[in-house]
Amino acid sequence: MRLFICLIFGLSFTPVFGSEVRLAVASNFANPIKELIREFEKNSDIKIKLSLGSTGKQYAQILQGAPFDLFLSADSLRPKLLEEKGIGVRSTRSTYAVGKLVLWTPKIRTSSELLKDLKNINFKYISIAKPKLAPYGKLAKNYLRELGIWKKLNNKMVQGQNINQAMQFVLSGNAQLGLLAYSQVKNLKGSLIKLDDRYKIAQQVILLKESTSNRKFLSFLKSNQAKKIIQDLGYEVRP
Template sequence: MRATAHRLTLKSLTLAVAALSATGAWADEVQVAVAANFTAPIQAIAKDFEKDTGHKLVASFGATGQFYTQIKNGAPFDVFLAADDTTPAKLESENEIVKGSRFTYAVGTLALWSAKDGYVDDKGQVLKDNTYAHLSIANPKAAPYGLAATQVLDKLGLTDATQPKIVEGQSIAQAYQFVQTGNAELGFVALSQVFKDGKLTGGSAWVVPANLHEPIKQDAVILNKGKDNAAAKALMEYLKGPKAAAVIKSFGYQL
């Protein structure tokens, strides 16, 4: 009788362990530093990632340059999704990442955007007309999209003319916010901030031709802190998969 009870207890325990594993109760949590332009896509990806793997994704958003400083100062991130490829490459050269983990997860698109319908034409002529009072861009020293914006202005010969009108945000999220709130009539933002499923989510925009700035290749890396984190490895694989790719493309990125 006792032997039978003992066997039943072991069987129950085995079933309980299996159930816990299946529901992700023993899953890991991954702390991710995410470039501000990728806020909406990663939020959408996180839902599927957590549902499909059982792991939990905790994201922090900001400028790539600021994250670099935080990582160098010991910030507790497992994975870094940057807005460029140079910052992750620099971290790699400084032995701050897991070797072989770096890859390009998206190629960004720059847009000149206004919250007003019809304000920005599809050729960007409004920029050359110079009738606006304020032009928002992200800090080019901290945000790759801000650097791309300065390259566009330089190529178009508008650097001097626009200099007095520039309102600078610390990240592309803040640059977007300046335009959204009306503090700037227009600004350079990530297309992903104003685009979803093939159309603008509001306002008017000029999608900046890629030949006017250096490619915005966005690289992902596993940082040393995430070396033994199963969720970190799972996320990197997930970002290379078809579900994540569909989400990334829907926000106007190239792969």
């Protein structure tokens, strides 16, 4: 009827579709965010545009004006910096997940055997994410330093641009061990060691642009439904 009226009076109109929310999300959170997007879009006409990458690269892109609406970082530092710089919306920063660093191999090893392999450098290559780009890579570097073997691994290490690439190096057989996010490997065969609480990492979100749609997704991320999905996929959540 509306189209008919417009044709009669020589008018035109553009149909109004649901809005879009553009997310910059840390690579380690790929599986949960895809599930969260599916659930969110079931009950909304808002569409989510997802960009996955290393936190360091995404932070740099945001500083350069990349058109993201929310930033789901793999750490708390960069959202805090964005808030301080006035790029992030104040009082919207919060922890959406707490991740854990683990040592993992696709081989079947006891925990003591796996740790011994690492300490004795009994492997061809170990894989981590680049420490300068990825918070999990920085944690991995700290752990290897604590063990006293960081400087011995120059020719024994491959580094991914992000934590997902670091994992692919292990899955492909190019590395025998990986220091990865627990959520990546929790459902895979193999052997792992969960590191202590010093190697947990609070991952924070911050709103970058104000809009009703952006606020709706941020609220959904804090909902009990979202928290259950996040927990089921290997993260801790805070009340």
